[in-house]
Amino acid sequence: MRRVKRISILGCGWLGFPLALRLTREGYPVKGSTTRVEERNRLLHYGIPLTLLTVEENGIEGEASDFFKTDCLIITLPFKRSFSDPVVYFRHMQSVLTAVKQFSVPWVILMSSTLVYPSHSLLAVETIDLTPDSLRGKIQLDVEKLWLDSPDCDATILRLAGLFGPDRLPGRFLRDKAVEDDGSAPVNLVHREDVIEIIVHILQRKCQNEIFNICADTHPTKKEFYTYSAQKQGFPLPVFSSEPSSKYKIVDNTKIKTLLGYTFRYGNLMKLFSFY
Numbered sequence: 556m557r558r559v560k561r562i563s564i565l566g567c568g569w570l571g572f573p574l575a576l577r578l579t580r581e582g583y584p585v586k587g588s589t590t591r592v593e594e595r596n597r598l599l600h601y602g603i604p605l606t607l608l609t610v611e612e613n614g615i616e617g618e619a620s621d622f623f624k625t626d627c628l629i630i631t632l633p634f635k636r637s638f639s640d641p642v643v644y645f646r647h648m649q650s651v652l653t654a655v656k657q658f659s660v661p662w663v664i665l666m667s668s669t670l671v672y673p674s675h676s677l678l679a680v681e682t683i684d685l686t687p688d689s690l691r692g693k694i695q696l697d698v699e700k701l702w703l704d705s706p707d708c709d710a711t712i713l714r715l716a717g718l719f720g721p722d723r724l725p726g727r728f729l730r731d732k733a734v735e736d737d738g739s740a741p742v743n744l745v746h747r748e749d750v751i752e753i754i755v756h757i758l759q760r761k762c763q764n765e766i767f768n769i770c771a772d773t774h775p776t777k778k779e780f781y782t783y784s785a786q787k788q789g790f791p792l793p794v795f796s797s798e799p800s801s802k803y804k805i806v807d808n809t810k811i812k813t814l815l816g817y818t819f820r821y822g823n824l825m826k827l828f829s830f831y
Contacts, residue, residue, distance in 0.1 A: 559662075559758050560584065563625040565651065567598060567605060570666065570718065571631040574751050575603050581755055586622055612646040615654050623658035627758065630665045634695060641694045648698045656707045662763060663702055664711045664754065669743055669768065671696045671714060674802040679743075681714070681766045681810055699766070709763035713753070716770035716806050720747035725827075726784030726793075738778030738795030740803035745770050746821035756815045765814075770806040772822035780824055787828040 562578055564571045567587035575585045579602065588608040589595050595605040608617035610632065630651065634644045655663060672679035673688035687693045702710040719725045725744060750769055757767075775783075778795050785792050811817055821827060 559626045561625045564629045566631040610647045627662045662709045667714045679804045679806045712766040716743040716745040741774035743806040767811045770808045
């Protein structure tokens, strides 16, 4: 199997930048993109060439020609809640696909989301037929299909659960809040480090035209997990609604563990703070 020689990461932010560092240590030539001059100057210190690129609805602004000359494009652009219309995200992906076609990029790895699964008390596995229960979920699924149906490149879709990491420990956003959600619903989370290591495994094995759920092994209830998290971080305990709800999902990670033989470092969420 031919090794991937060149990698470009579209979006060197909270996930993309540490991913670039990890792939560089693995020996891959990596290029990244950012929208801000000051960010490019800061990250160049780490030896990663960064291109100023902005993805718009009507195309890509910036020096795209060198950036898109790659064997694998990894897309980490977030589906921002600040978009005036969620369809903007789909149009952004159309712009990226146009560039992929123009520069003949052979393989794309997309950071998608478990938003595509409805919260209908189900076990979310990659093979089920999907009818998302939110507009954002529908747009996210349309973006997946955009890449999977393209004849111009191979695609790998990573459906990420809620992301957390060293500077985004779960529970902080619940400080001093009463939560309307049912505390008995299970959580679906994944650590940034596990996402990065899984991407390394996928590149090494060249797992193309696959969809993978990326989520920790355990699914404690919201009340269990966020109470535990608040106690460990010294925050006031969150108060959850006492009204039970049937709107939940459990994201299954069996496929990624079976196909890649991957073991999650942060698989047990109720032991999370033993790592910090």
